[in-house]
Amino acid sequence: MSEEGTAVKLGRKDFQSDQEVRWCPGCGDYSILAAMQLFLPEVGVKPENMVFVSGIGCAARFPYYMNVYGMHGIHGRAPALATGVALARPDLDVWVITGDGDSLSIGGNHLIHALRRNVNMKIIVFNNQIYGLTKGQYSPTSEVGKVTKSSPFGSLDTPFNPLSVALGAEGTFVARTHDMDRAHMVEIFRRAHDHQGTAFVELYQNCNVFNDGAFEAITGKEVRSDMLIDLKHGEPIRFGADGSKGVVLNQFGECEIADVAEVGEDRLLVHDEHREDPTLAFALSRLADRPTTPTPIGVFRDVQRPSYEAEVQRQLVISSEKQGPPDLGALLGAGATWDVS
Amino acid sequence: MTAETTQLKPESLEEVVIRFAGDSGDGMQLTGDRFTDVSAVFGNDLATLPNFPAEIRAPAGTIAGVSSFQVHISDHEILTPGDAPNVLVAMNPAALKANLSELIPGGTLLVNSDTFEERNLTKAGYQASPLEDGTLAAFRVIQVPMTTLTLESTKELGVKPRDAERSKNFFALGLVSWMYTRPTDDTIQWIEDKFANKELVKAANLAAFKAGYNFGETAELFDHAYAIAPARLAPGRYRNITGNTAVSYGLIAAAQQAKLPLTYASYPITPASDILHELASHKNFCVRTLQAEDEIAAVNVAIGASFTGHLGVTATSGPGVDLKSEGIGLAVSLELPLIIVDVQRGGPSTGLPTKTEQSDLLLAMYGRHGEAPLPIVAARSPSHCFDATIEAARLALKYRTPVILLSDGYLANGAEPWLLPDVDALPDVSVPFATEPNHTDDDGTKHFWPYLRDPETLARPWAIPGTPGLQHRIGGLEKEDGTGNVNYDPENHEYMVRLRAQKIAGIANDIAPVEVDDPSGNASVLVIGWGSTYGSIQQAARDARESGVEVATAHLIHLNPFPANLGEVLKKYDRVLVPEMNLGQLVKLIRGDFLVDAVSLTKVQGVPFRASEIEQAIRELAK
Ligand code: SF4
Numbered sequence: 001m002s003e004e005g006t007a008v009k010l011g012r013k014d015f016q017s018d019q020e021v022r023w024c025p026g027c028g029d030y031s032i033l034a035a036m037q038l039f040l041p042e043v044g045v046k047p048e049n050m051v052f053v054s055g056i057g058c059a060a061r062f063p064y065y066m067n068v069y070g071m072h073g074i075h076g077r078a079p080a081l082a083t084g085v086a087l088a089r090p091d092l093d094v095w096v097i098t099g100d101g102d103s104l105s106i107g108g109n110h111l112i113h114a115l116r117r118n119v120n121m122k123i124i125v126f127n128n129q130i131y132g133l134t135k136g137q138y139s140p141t142s143e144v145g146k147v148t149k150s151s152p153f154g155s156l157d158t159p160f161n162p163l164s165v166a167l168g169a170e171g172t173f174v175a176r177t178h179d180m181d182r183a184h185m186v187e188i189f190r191r192a193h194d195h196q197g198t199a200f201v202e203l204y205q206n207c208n209v210f211n212d213g214a215f216e217a218i219t220g221k222e223v224r225s226d227m228l229i230d231l232k233h234g235e236p237i238r239f240g241a242d243g244s245k246g247v248v249l250n251q252f253g254e255c256e257i258a259d260v261a262e263v264g265e266d267r268l269l270v271h272d273e274h275r276e277d278p279t280l281a282f283a284l285s286r287l288a289d290r291p292t293t294p295t296p297i298g299v300f301r302d303v304q305r306p307s308y309e310a311e312v313q314r315q316l317v318i319s320s321e322k323q324g325p326p327d328l329g330a331l332l333g334a335g336a337t338w339d340v341s
Numbered sequence: 342m343t344a345e346t347t348q349l350k351p352e353s354l355e356e357v358v359i360r361f362a363g364d365s366g367d368g369m370q371l372t373g374d375r376f377t378d379v380s381a382v383f384g385n386d387l388a389t390l391p392n393f394p395a396e397i398r399a400p401a402g403t404i405a406g407v408s409s410f411q412v413h414i415s416d417h418e419i420l421t422p423g424d425a426p427n428v429l430v431a432m433n434p435a436a437l438k439a440n441l442s443e444l445i446p447g448g449t450l451l452v453n454s455d456t457f458e459e460r461n462l463t464k465a466g467y468q469a470s471p472l473e474d475g476t477l478a479a480f481r482v483i484q485v486p487m488t489t490l491t492l493e494s495t496k497e498l499g500v501k502p503r504d505a506e507r508s509k510n511f512f513a514l515g516l517v518s519w520m521y522t523r524p525t526d527d528t529i530q531w532i533e534d535k536f537a538n539k540e541l542v543k544a545a546n547l548a549a550f551k552a553g554y555n556f557g558e559t560a561e562l563f564d565h566a567y568a569i570a571p572a573r574l575a576p577g578r579y580r581n582i583t584g585n586t587a588v589s590y591g592l593i594a595a596a597q598q599a600k601l602p603l604t605y606a607s608y609p610i611t612p613a614s615d616i617l618h619e620l621a622s623h624k625n626f627c628v629r630t631l632q633a634e635d636e637i638a639a640v641n642v643a644i645g646a647s648f649t650g651h652l653g654v655t656a657t658s659g660p661g662v663d664l665k666s667e668g669i670g671l672a673v674s675l676e677l678p679l680i681i682v683d684v685q686r687g688g689p690s691t692g693l694p695t696k697t698e699q700s701d702l703l704l705a706m707y708g709r710h711g712e713a714p715l716p717i718v719a720a721r722s723p724s725h726c727f728d729a730t731i732e733a734a735r736l737a738l739k740y741r742t743p744v745i746l747l748s749d750g751y752l753a754n755g756a757e758p759w760l761l762p763d764v765d766a767l768p769d770v771s772v773p774f775a776t777e778p779n780h781t782d783d784d785g786t787k788h789f790w791p792y793l794r795d796p797e798t799l800a801r802p803w804a805i806p807g808t809p810g811l812q813h814r815i816g817g818l819e820k821e822d823g824t825g826n827v828n829y830d831p832e833n834h835e836y837m838v839r840l841r842a843q844k845i846a847g848i849a850n851d852i853a854p855v856e857v858d859d860p861s862g863n864a865s866v867l868v869i870g871w872g873s874t875y876g877s878i879q880q881a882a883r884d885a886r887e888s889g890v891e892v893a894t895a896h897l898i899h900l901n902p903f904p905a906n907l908g909e910v911l912k913k914y915d916r917v918l919v920p921e922m923n924l925g926q927l928v929k930l931i932r933g934d935f936l937v938d939a940v941s942l943t944k945v946q947g948v949p950f951r952a953s954e955i956e957q958a959i960r961e962l963a964k
Contacts, residue, residue, distance in 0.1 A: 019814075046809070047812055048810070049806065051806050063816075064814050064816075064827070068812050069648075069812050070813070070814035070815070071814070071815055071816060072814065072816025073641070073671060073816070073817065074668065074671050077637065077638070077667075080633070080641035080642050080645070081642070081644060081645040081648075082645060083631070083642050084641065084642035084643060084644060084645020084646040084649075084653065085645040085649050085806070086645075087604060087642065087645075087646060088602065088629065088645070088649045088653075089649040089650075089807070092806050109634055109637075109638070110634065110637075110638050112634075113634035113638065315624055316627060316629070318624075319625040322625070326625055326626040328597055328764045331593065331623065332580070333578065333580060336378055336580065336581070337382075337761070338381065338383075338384055340384065340572075340574045340575070340577060340578075340579060341576050
């Protein structure tokens with residue numbers, strides 16, 4: 001965190017490294033990088049107090065382009081590496097940049113355990129529903145039937161719903177945004193950063209080379225107002241050009257889309273991101289099975305739970321109060337000893 | 342408990358090897374531990390060999406469920422838990438059956454005769470009671486109805502018989518304590534502390550312990566007790582220590598001597614878990630421990646912590662090293678300090694979780710893809726784990742490299758007296774962090790280059806997050822030396838591969854030369870070992886020399902790189918013998934590196950070498 005009281009004036013340039021950015025031309029990653037570099041100056045944390053950790057994949061190149069401390073780790077392990085960083089140094093701002101294959105396939109275990117521990121790190125999952133770096137195999141978020149080089153007759157694997165996974169793993173902050181809306185990305189980054197604990201952000205990202213247009217049906221400028229449901233805490237959930245559509249709960253507690261005129265405003269679900277119980281957030285995460293039907297974006301869940309490293313720090317303090325200052329000689333000689341003369 | 346009724350003065354012995362054996366539920370490890378601690382405080386030299394089943398609850402009364410604890414105590418310096426017990430305490434028929442073959446002829450057999458009834462005999466696979474059919478004629482058999490006597494001694498206390506029966510290990514401990522004139526106060530105190538919150542259990546254990554002791558004194562089964570005088574060890578203050586505790590303390594000491602906080606992440610695994618337990622209870626030393634979701638996470642958490650300026654450590658056993666290989670390779674490429682402790686156990690796969698083996702040397706050496714060399718340090722005895730750990734930390738920090746520290750199941754759980762080190766004299770292993778840019782462009786702009794090396798050690802600078810102006814990115818991709826920028830050029834890759842290898846090879850000049858023990862200077866046979874075979878090798882050499890065979894010994898602490906003088910040492914001897922608890926791993930390295938026709942002596946039974954086995958091999962070679 002930045003030093004108390006000293007206003008740090010930083011600009012986009014302070015977060016740009018000297019490395020040439022090398023994603024495919026037109027890749028959604030460019031706009032995410034730009035959004036991040038535009039956003040970070042407002043946080044007021046100096047670049048030297050930020051650590052970006054990544055695994056493997058196209059997204060994992062991200063830290064190289066940031067003028068912060070960075071680690072390009074190994075496939076899937078970024079949450080574990082970042083846990084080490086955050087555990088050792090709670091003073092640092094820790095971000096994890098990962099993709100759908102990195103975080104939900106090879107690194108699934110680390111992801112869910114980071115979430116349940118509530119380590120203070122911000123995990124941004126660039127979900128493009130494909131393996132880009134290895135040139136186009138289906139990923140754990142690809143739809144059933146997806147034809148790729150490794151699934152010429154269509155993928156048989158039921159995909160993960162990343163938000164459902166994060167909510168099921170006791171995530172305390174779970175949100176979604178997309179690469180076509182810089183302002184929304186910045187807003188979600190800000191909310192994620194403000195959260196104490198693990199923030200999980202699913203970011204729909206277009207891989208224009210291997211899975212172009214995967215999110216076009218919902219993120220295209222012309223369709224957005226009808227297809228993206230912008231969640232706002234405390235407000236009835238509605239969307240559509242004139243707010244004519246809304247989300248209601250059916251008798252089973254599942255979310256459904258309804259015509260506001262038909263059901264009446266009172267029946268609309270009022271979004272409450274602070275609910276302790278994740279059931280409603282989970283129901284919302286199931287509203288759109290695939291990014292082809294109206295899809296909620298924004299913050300699904302934001303609840304308070306002590307961060308892991310804060311609790312570790314607490315134990316360190318309690319132990320030193322209880323056990324006293326470290327005394328190596330006393331430690332080694334503890335218990336039964338005898339003297340030989 | 343006075344000696345009034347002891348008929349005769351205790352007979353003096355130089356040493357004795359006692360094995361306590363019983364069902365895993367009988368508390369034999371605890372009994373052995375207590376006997377060991379009392380003997381340690383009394384001043385004997387000692388070495389122990391716990392041996393327990395991998396199953397938490399193997400069927401009671403069966404051979405598979407037998408747990409044993411061997412302790413060797415002496416009035417002189419000893420190196421091994423003893424080849425074979427002189428005394429076997431068998432709490433049931435299965436324990437007798439599993440251990441009898443190792444009891445020396447003429448040895449003392451102390452059995453709980455109550456358990457030798459049909460059901461237990463059948464479970465142990467006896468057709469007839471060995472107490473009655475002459476099987477035990479070669480031994481001095483002492484039958485004691487320990488269960489009955491324990492129940493008797495506790496019947497006034499209001500303990501349920503089922504519970505009271507469980508105190509019979511304390512009866513056995515009391516009896517053996519009398520036999521070997523062990524002081525009783527410490528054990529009584531220990532029972533009082535340990536069971537302070539369980540009044541009845543405490544009372545029953547105390548009663549059983551005293552009853553056992555008094556039984557020895559009054560029953561006319563024994564002519565006299567035995568005494569083993571304190572050993573004449575080097576002066577100083579001692580404690581008893583196991584290898585796992587010594588590794589834990591070594592890590593705390595290393596962090597303190599490095600002036601760094603310690604971050605330790607591991608996943609529970611036998612026989613390494615005790616290191617996590619120990620460290621987790623010393624948070625006042627600024628020790629952060631994390632029980633990771635898996636072995637892979639554990640090593641990565643440690644790497645993450647190292648990146649930020651902590652001493653990052655993980656420990657595991659062979660199966661965990663397999664999983665950590667990927668992370669260790671990353672640390673090789675990142676050139677960050679990291680310690681990986683491998684408490685080796687029997688393999689492959691799940692193998693023998695509770696048994697010892699030295700079969701991970703080549704795994705430590707080569708178990709990563711690509712050319713990924715790293716230093717390997719091996720502890721040679723339980724207490725040596727402390728020094729070996731500090732040495733591993735020294736190398737990791739100074740050369741910014743992962744270091745594998747090899748221990749094994751025998752060292753981990755075995756105990757020996759440890760001359761407490763002077764904490765003020767421990768080596769300073771601290772290294773400076775980078776604080777300034779280290780490169781200036783032609784136009785005068787200053788940069789921090791994460792791979793600009795120290796010309797002497799070839800170590801790269803360690804710049805930790807929070808240091809202004811030194812922001813940098815590192816990763817597992819091949820990079821250009823100096824700048825650290827990702828670089829795929831063929832020449833650069835070859836240069837970097839060679840450079841990383843050279844950095845590790847150069848450590849040979851920064852480690853102690855291997856010492857040779859060749860008292861006469863005339864030996865033609867050299868026995869060279871590593872790790873926990875140390876005690877057996879030293880004992881074998883002593884025994885051989887006593888019978889006139891000249892033999893030299895050397896023991897390697899550093900297995901990669903080897904000490905600079907090793908080749909020279911090896912060439913001085915006609916024959917080189919390499920005893921190892923694997924199928925010949927060090928011997929391959931030695932033959933490969935030095936073209937020496939070394940002879941391999943191997944054993945993979947999950948238990949250490951007996952000194953006699955090595956002595957035999959020495960004799961063959963010396964012929
Ligand atoms: S392969 Fe796809 S995700 Fe990767 S850089 Fe190219 S466009 Fe972006």
